[in-house]
Every structure is written in C-alpha cells, then in structure tokens.
Amino acid sequence: MDAIAVTIRDLHKSFGSQKVLDGINLEVETGKITVIIGKSGGGKSVLLKHIIGLLKPDSGEIWIDGTEITHLKEKELNTVRGKFGMLFQEAALFDSMNVYENVAFPLREHTHLTEKEIERIVVERLSQVGLSGFAEKMPGELSGGMKKRVGLARALVLDPDMILFDEPTSALDPIISLTILDLIKETQLNLRKTYIVISHDILGMFRIADKVAMLYDGRIIEHGTPLEIRSSTREETREFLNATKIPGFTGGNHE
C-alpha cells in the first residue's frame, strides 16, 4: 500500500442553504499527481481551500501527514502550511510587487538565501514558465495566462512537499498549456512531491495524472488510475468525459 499524504473523511460544507461538499472521502497518495475533475461550480476550489485550511468545514476530517487540521488554529496551521505551495485559480499575485518580487517573495520570507542565490532561482523559474523578459512587469500589466504562469513559478519556488494547483492551464493557449503540464510533470518526477491538480482540461490532465478523482454532486464518485476512469461505466463520469468530443477517448480499453 502506498503512503497517504492527505486523507479526507466525510467532509461537508454548505454556504447558506447551498450544499457544496456533501460527504467527500478521498485519499491522496504521497509522491503522486492526483487530478480532481468535475464540473464548473462543483466545489473543486472549495475542496482545495479546505485542504490548506483557508476554509473550515461544517463537519468531517482532513488528515495531513498524521495531523487533523480542521480543528487547528491559524498559528498551528502555519506549521502544516510550511509544507505546501498553492497556485490560486486567479493567481492571487501581490499587485504591489513586480513579477520578480512576487516569485522571490517566498524565498525572502522563508529562507536565508543571499540575493544572488534568490536571483538565480527566480530567473530559472521564470524561464521555465516562459516569462524571462517580464521580471520587471507589474501584475496589472500581465494577461490572465501570464499571471497564471507567474503564480505557478511562485508556487514551485520553494519546492514544497505538497502543491495544490487550481486549474494551472485555464486561460492558456494549447501550446503553452502543454509546456506548463510538462513542467508540472517533470518537476514532480524529479522531486517526487505530492501534487493535487484541479482541472476541466481533461485531455491535458490525463497526460500527467497518476490518479484521477471525479467530483460530482459534492462527493468523490470515482477515484482511480486514468485508465480506470476512462473505462468507467458510471453514467456521470462517462457523460463528463464524452464532453471532450474526442472520438474513442473514453473506453480506453484498447490501449
């Protein structure tokens, strides 16, 4: 049995009368890429924010490396968060800082690296996401996809044990999407960290996933290898995958 990095048990969350998470159960394996798919507005971002303690559930448990985090205070949570990086859906760049400072920020606050070492890392990260010439730009001067890539560089910069990606390829053109997916996959293969990725980009995600979890109606209705999910017989999953409209994509038994 593989090691488990995150265990979610019977997680419930409502906003007012709207039930968003309705009994989530999920085990995320250590050192793997787990992709969570599901329809827009289905609660994927909300689920991710619970994992990192930005939102508190109405009930249920979240275990991270043996610590139950839903009861932790902000200060205790910070110990857990030290292991995390996160790419927000809207990038959440600090708009008082330029691109370079945004990526350097986690290094400045959490390491004692010299200015020179910081520069080396930041320059490398920016070139990995294809933004070498943009270090001096302010976030307000970037396109949505560029912001996303800066956010990605910032999430990767400390090489944390666990990274949460909220739709890393939304707002990107197909070619840059591939570059970014390959970057995520490569980094993960090199460092063997635990990545949780949310996406609608089904084709792209199947490219990088070790495990796929399908969120539907506030629950994880299926969780398995990409092949298992693709050959799923569940109505909801099939409908979701069929929507990619690539002939022969579902029912990948022939592979």
Place this chain on the structure above:
Amino acid sequence: MFRGLARDSVRPFLVVLDLLGGIGTLFARALYLGFKRPFKVNYIFKQMEFIGVNSLLVVVITGLFTGMVLALQSSYGFRKFGAEGVVGAIVALSMTRELGPVLTSLMVTGRAGSAMTAELATMRVTEQIDALRVMALDPVKYLVTPRMIASFLMLPVLASISNFVGIIGGYLVGVKLLGINEGAFVNRIEKVLQFQDIYNGLIKAAVFGIIMSVICCYKGFNSRGGAEGVGKATTEAVVASSLTILVADYVLTSLMF
C-alpha cells in the same frame, strides 16, 4: 412580539459591540506583532512614504486656509474691543490644540485611510490575503502592523506641518492683510502658547493615526463581495474613522487639558 421588539432594539448595540470587539482584537494583534521579530522595517517606511506623499498637499492647504480663516474671523470679533493683538494667540492655540491634529487626521483619513481600505479590500477579493496565509505568513503582520505604525508616526509630523502652516496663514491674513501690529501678533503667541499645547495636540494626532489606520484596515480586511464590496468598505471606513476621531478628540481633550 415583545421578544421581537427587544431583539430588534438590541441588535444595533450588538453590531456595534461586535465591531468594537473586532477592531480591538485587530489592534491588539497588530500591536503585539509589531514587537515580534522579524520587524518589517521596509514595509513601515514604504507606508510612511505613502501616507506622507499622499496627504502632504491636502494637509498643507487645509492648515493654511484654516489659519487664514481663523485670523479673519477672530480679528472681526476682537476689533470691536480693540483687542486685535490676541488674534495671533487665538490662531496658534486653536491650531496646535485642536484644529491642526483633528483636521489633519480627517484629511489623512480621506486620502490615505480610504486608500488603505480599498487596497486591503482588493487584496481580500483577489485572494492575495489568502495567498499570504497559504505561505504561512500572518497578513496582520504584513499588512496591518506597518500601516498602524506608519500612521502613528506620520500623523504627528503632518499635524506639526499643519500647525506651522496654519500660524503662517494667520500671520499673512492678520498682519499683512488686516494690518495687525506685527510685534503684538508675535508677542502674544510667544506669551500664550505653551509647549504643552503643542505636545498634547501631537499626542492626539498620534492616537488618531492609530484609530484611523486600524479602522480602515479592519474594514478592508473584512470586506465582502467584489468591486461593490470594496467601494462599500471604503465609504464605511472613512465615515467610521472620522466619527471615531471626533469622539476620541473630545475624550482626549477633556482628559488632557
């Protein structure tokens, strides 16, 4: 029915208590974090510059015209008694004890305080505050403490400038325009104005700086709901800060002088 009535009449008090509790907690936390390493000195300097640059012009204009109008009004009144010589003293005392600190604080609230609320509210809406939390960094330490310390330090500076400019304005109108004897004007100021007047006035300004910054940060931090929420938070912050400054002014003045 009486239950409902009782509940409805109590609700505003609960809202106010809740607000005071929230603001008090934020103040205590920001203060505590201000004494804890690592000190974010460059953040404080940046905010001091922001508050100073943003507010200097309005503070100077406000101070100048307040001093000028004070001289105009009081010389009108005292000319009837042939006591125009006291105009300088009146301008100096009013400016240093009261109008310098209070008007400065109100103007800074309108310029810098509103910007603080709008900035923090935008950071809330665009998840920048959550991004700090995810990085295991305390948003209060990075966002509120520097603004509070900077306001505490800068408001007395701005109020001093306002005092000075106000007295100059009074001099211009009183001596140059209305022809009050220059010697009498200056002499009376020297006789009446005490160090304590200036000093207590500046203490008030420092306290107003804390009130303004904490309320404005609180409103920004707790804003909800997109661009509209940002606007609403900003308006509320300016109104709440201004009112609190005026009430605090009365309380502090009655304690000090």
